[in-house]
């Protein structure tokens with residue numbers, strides 16, 4: 199099929215446009231529930247049912263286990279997240295975590311574990327979670343203290359994981375642990391004795407978040423995901439496939455905020471003119487439009503590259519994540535400003551978008567952590583005499 203048949207060099211191929219339309223239809227069908235779900239600290243049953251019925255979670259597992267694509271496709275995940283996040287952060291998180299929480303299992307799980315869990319992830323009959331962060335450890339994951347040891351042929355997991363999305367509602371946790379001098383991932387089914395979940399924190403844009411304590415939790419030996427010592431490689435593989443999708447979610451939020459700003463500023467008159475034509479307001483609107491289009495171009499390009507080769511395009515995914523989340527921060531702030539006091543009303547759509555944009559600059563790699571890593575790569579390439587940041 200030629201590029202022209204696929205929609206042109208800078209257009210999404212039709213299969214992604216169809217997926218976008220499907221996700222937009224799902225989002226529109228639950229828009230009336232978004233205000234309730236986005237304040238919830240537990241999985242919202244209406245959103246869960248709608249996402250399950252839509253069968254879109256099939257995008258988060260490979261076709262061998264009932265998925266839509268042979269391998270998890272970063273561009274597919276990105277366009278779905280863009281459509282969902284513009285309407286509900288809760289819905290977007292529920293969708294994305296199915297992939298983020300299970301990707302390591304797709305890549306490195308034993309046959310028995312993959313067969314047990316991945317079909318259920320794809321149908322949303324099981325909810326996934328990824329447990330890396332600890333109370334004293336965030337960006338610097340090599341400092342974790344959770345452990346896995348082998349006792350009598352079983353794996354024993356102990357430790358405290360914190361700020362874990364889906365904690366309490368998840369059916370499985372993929373847990374990063376120390377194993378002697380190495381790091382390993384272990385799949386722990388949520389019903390296993392020795393797990394305690396609390397919800398000590400809630401954030402400004404409520405999420406299904408909790409702390410999970412594993413106290414000598416025993417699972418069969420085949421629940422180690424990958425080989426001993428493969429924990430970081432699998433966590434990195436997860437980032438390489440999914441980081442760019444945060445850009446998609448941020449674009450959804452930014453676009454929705456610009457739409458709100460337009461709705462308000464074209465509908466309200468001051469000084470005998472619509473706000474949208476007053477003073478710097480037109481520039482602020484146009485600037486947001488430009489930034490969204492630029493961020494979208496990079497996000498789709500990076501996501502397409504990640505679909506082809508996630509590891510080789512990690513720098514592009516990182517740029518797209520920082521670019522789009524920082525744009526979302528600026529766009530929501532401008533939207534609030536041009537809406538004046540109506541931008542500040544609690545419970546309004548713009549208030550929700552304003553809060554939703556903020557955590558995106560912190561999770562899945564804080565902006566400053568990514569900038570530091572990109573700068574290192576840039577300097578290394580320069581030193582190698584390539585002279586190009588590509």
Ligand SMILES: Cc1cc2nc3c(=O)[nH]c(=O)nc-3n(C[C@H](O)[C@H](O)[C@H](O)COP(=O)(O)OP(=O)(O)OC[C@H]3O[C@@H](n4cnc5c(N)ncnc54)[C@H](O)[C@@H]3O)c2cc1C
Pocket residue numbers: 327328329330331335336337338360361362363364401405407557560561562563564565566567570
């Ligand atoms: C909504 C939400 C959902 C989450 N879900 C999960 C989950 O499902 N599973 C999970 O394991 N974790 C989850 N987290 C935790 C998340 O991964 C961490 O917040 C993130 O890794 C950052 O760690 P930290 O918050 O401890 O910040 P810290 O590591 O304490 O860093 C604080 C700040 O210091 C700066 N900084 C830190 N290191 C560097 C560096 N090397 N160079 C430059 N600047 C630096 C950055 O500005 C950073 O924002 C979630 C967090 C949120 C907000």
